Amino acid sequence: MKIIDFRSDTVTKPSPGMWKKLKSLENSDLGDDVEGEDPTVNELEQKAAKLVGKESALLTTSGTQGNLIALLSQTVPGDEILVEERSHIYKWEVGGAARIGGLMVRTFPSDKGSFVPNKLQPLIRHKDIHESITSLICLENTHNDHGGIALPIDLFKSTKSFATKNDLKIHLDGARIFNAAVALNQHVTEFTKYVDSVQFCLSKGLSCPIGSILAGSTELITKARKFRKMLGGGMRQAGIVAAMPLIALESNWTTRLAEDHKNTFRLYEGLLDSGLQINIQKPDTNILMVEFPENVLMPKIVDLLNNVGIKxxxxxxxxxxxxxxxxxxxxxxYSVDVILKTFKKFFDSL
Ligand SMILES: Cc1ncc(COP(=O)(O)O)c(C=O)c1O
Known part of the structure; x- marks a missing residue:
């Protein structure tokens, strides 16, 4: 049976060019990265920092680790941080901000990821002696749980002026920031110039097997390096991990994401006029959300699709x-055909 894996862009395998780069490494190319001695990691961190317009960058083991390190490096325990209520940091990172960072995490709603920062003014706390201090706000672009929506530069601008007014740092969970940049036809720095720190994933659309990058000022990344060690993320001969991402950053890989966006749109168009009781959100990037009526048991649909090879x-x-x-x-x-048949069979059986 043909298997098509739509679960995530994390299932990607490296390109032939990435393998070639990895295989070209010799023992003599490797060094201990905890000591700052692995040349491939150093090269990757320098290139990544330049790409997103920051002074320095740090290779982390995952996006979750990169986000957590960003929070640890820019807050102190007891601070309050503001995150959108469906953000990855709030929903899917095991509460690390609270458990490890000792942070109070305050959520705010949005309209599909968009919000008016000035309307968050009542959430800012620090004036009263009884209050904890609000010290950081997070953005997520693209916004995963809102269906890969690419949030516009204007939101970054207005968040920056709100943050400046209230003495807040801004962290961008840019796991898929290149998808946003490609979708909105902007250079990635047009977003990152408004934030103090940005995390982007190497192991998603960029197709590398492991890792994320956290970028920011040199002062911030120096602190972050220590927190990475504390979290057990200090890797040794990590050139093995850094080699493939160099290809993803060097080539025009980030622009190939447009192909994924086209394919998502093709999937959207294929499923659109099914006449079934589903609601499909028009995609901006590489994520398509298909909503089902409340009475539908979702694990059942996932199982049915899985049984016909659609993960x-x-x-x-x-x-x-x-x-x-x-x-x-x-x-x-191929998938459109299989998915529609499966959905139809499911609704017919209700
Ligand atoms: C928006 C966003 N941020 C962070 C992460 C975490 O990345 P990782 O799975 O590498 O920890 C993900 C993963 O799906 C994500 O979608």
Whole structure:
């Protein structure tokens, strides 16, 4: 049976060029990265920092670790941070901000990821002696749980002026910031110039097997390096991990994400006029959300799709389809057919 894996862009495997780069490494190329001695890691960190317009960067083991280190490096325990209520940091990072950072995490609602920062003014606390101190606000772009929405630069600008007024740092969970940049036809620095720290994932649309980058000022990254060690993320001959991402950053890999976006749109168009009781959100990037009526048991749909070779995840009454390197137009067309037949069979059986 043909298997099409739409669960996440984390399922991507490296490109031939990435393998070639990895295989080209010799023992003599490796060094101990905890001592700052691995040349491939150093090269990756320098290139990554330059790409997102920051002074310095740090290779982390994952996006979750990168986000947590960013929070630890810019707050102190007892601070309050503001995060959107469906953000990855709030929903899917095991409460690390609270458990490890000792942070009070305050959520705010949004309209599909968008919000008016000035309306958050009543949430800012520090004046009264009884209050904890609000010290940081997070942005997420693209916004995963809102269906891969690419949030516009204006939101970054207005968040920056709100943050400046209230003495807040801004952390960007940019796990998929290149998807946003490609979708909105902007250079990534047009977003990152407004934030103090940015985390972007190497192991998602960029198709590398491991890792994320955290970037910011040199002062911030010096602190972050220590927190990474504290969290057990100090890797030794990590050139093995850094080699493949160099290819992802050096080539025009970030622009190939447009192919994924096209494929998501193709999937969207294929599923659109099904006449079934589903609601499909028009995609901006590489994530498509298909919403089902409240009475539908979502694990059942996921199982049915899985049984016919279509792997997905469900979240909040929706099935999430993510396109990525390794899936092409033919895979999408094949999937549309299989998915529609499966959905129809399911609704007919109700
Ligand atoms: C928006 C966002 N941030 C952070 C992460 C965490 O990345 P990782 O899985 O590498 O920990 C993810 C993973 O899906 C994500 O979608």
């Amino acid at each position: 997905t995840h469900d979240t909040s009454q929706r099935i999430r389809f993510v396109t990525h390197y390794g899936l092409n137009e033919d895979d999408v067309d």
